Amino acid sequence: MNTTTEISSSAVRQIRLIAAVEVRRLLSQTKGLMTLAAYVLLWLLLLLFVIRDAVNMMQQPQAYDMVMGLFGDGAFSNLFKWPVAEYAVYWVFAIMLHPMFATMLSAGQFADDIQRGTFRFLSLHCSRTSLFFGRFAGALLVMALLTAATVLITMVMALVRAPQLASDAVLGGLLMWLVIMAIILPYIALMSLLSVIAANSKQAIIYAVLYFTLLTIVIWAANMLFTPLTNLNYLLPGAFSEDFYRSTPAQAIQHLLLPLGQSVLFLGLGYYAFRRSDV
Structure with a gap:
């Protein structure tokens, strides 16, 4: 029992260390910094101009009638029911953009090491299990930090406009962050699989584009x-995004079973491929 406990504790320590190294690697390489710069600039533009202006428009009495006239009583009309207007607008952009950046930032989990041939060196210092899940955890941690930063900035914007919303802003922001992380989880898990079989990170991204495009077609x-083939929807991350657009973060919890299941599937396949690879 003690031996098993020690092995498990050692694996957890290795995963934690590898995740920390992965964060530093993504934040220090030129490619990673360029992607992060694009991420930061895009969100600054959205937060300072699009989201702020959209919130100001939502405060106008005629705004709801205009949205109802254009889109009917659908997903966009539900945004007016959110207690924090900034979160409602942020939610729409987050569901669209965070998965895209998660895909790009996590593409090099293993592909770059395969290209450089450094896996044999790494395997001398840790197990393949620790390496696989450590790299996945590192990519997830990077997105968790970036997503938390955008949620925090949006929270500050809401509190500056309406300080009386402090309770709703803090609790709602935390819940929204957790739900968004669950939504982007299968994208990172898919890249864990694709980066194992790709020759480099660019090829992993190409594989991801092909996967989403061909499966959608x-x-x-x-x-x-052939209607039964529509069940392939369940293998496509983001296929049921409309369910999230129509929901608040609290309501979206009931839809998280699918992305969590997709994550387990992709991680299982990626781990199997990684264990079977000869790198």
């Missing part, structure tokens, strides 16, 4: 030709 064709 197959599902679209299945709607007309």
Whole structure:
């Protein structure tokens, strides 16, 4: 029992150390810094201009009637029911953009090491299990920090406009961050799989584009030709994003089973491929 406990404790320590190294690696390489710079600039533009202006528009009495006239009683009309208007607008952009950046930032989990041939050196210092899940945890941690930063800035914007919303802003921001992390989880897990079989991070991104594009086309064709194939939707991260657009973070919790299941599937396949690889 003690031996098993020591092995498990050692594996956890290795995963934690590898995750920390992965964070430093992504934040120090030129490619990673360029992606992060694009991420920061894009969100600054959205927060300072688009989201702020959208919130100001939502405060106008005629705004709700205009949205109802354009889109009907659908996802966008539900945004007016949020207690913190800034979060409602942020939610729409977060569901669209965070998965895209998660895909790009996590593409090099293993592919770059495969290209450089450094896996044999790394395997001398830790197990493949620790290396696989450590790299995944590192990519997840990077996105957790970046997402938390954007949520925090949005929270500050809301509190500057309406200090009386402090309770809703803090609790709602924390819940929204947790739900967004669950939404982007399968994208990072998918890249854990694709980066194992790709020759480099660029190829991993190409594989991801092909995966989403081809699977979307197959599902679209299945709607007309062979309906059972539409169940392939369940293998496509983000396929049911409309459920999240129509929900607040509290309501979205009931839809998280699918992205969590997709994450387990992709991680399982990636771990199997990693264990079977000869790198």
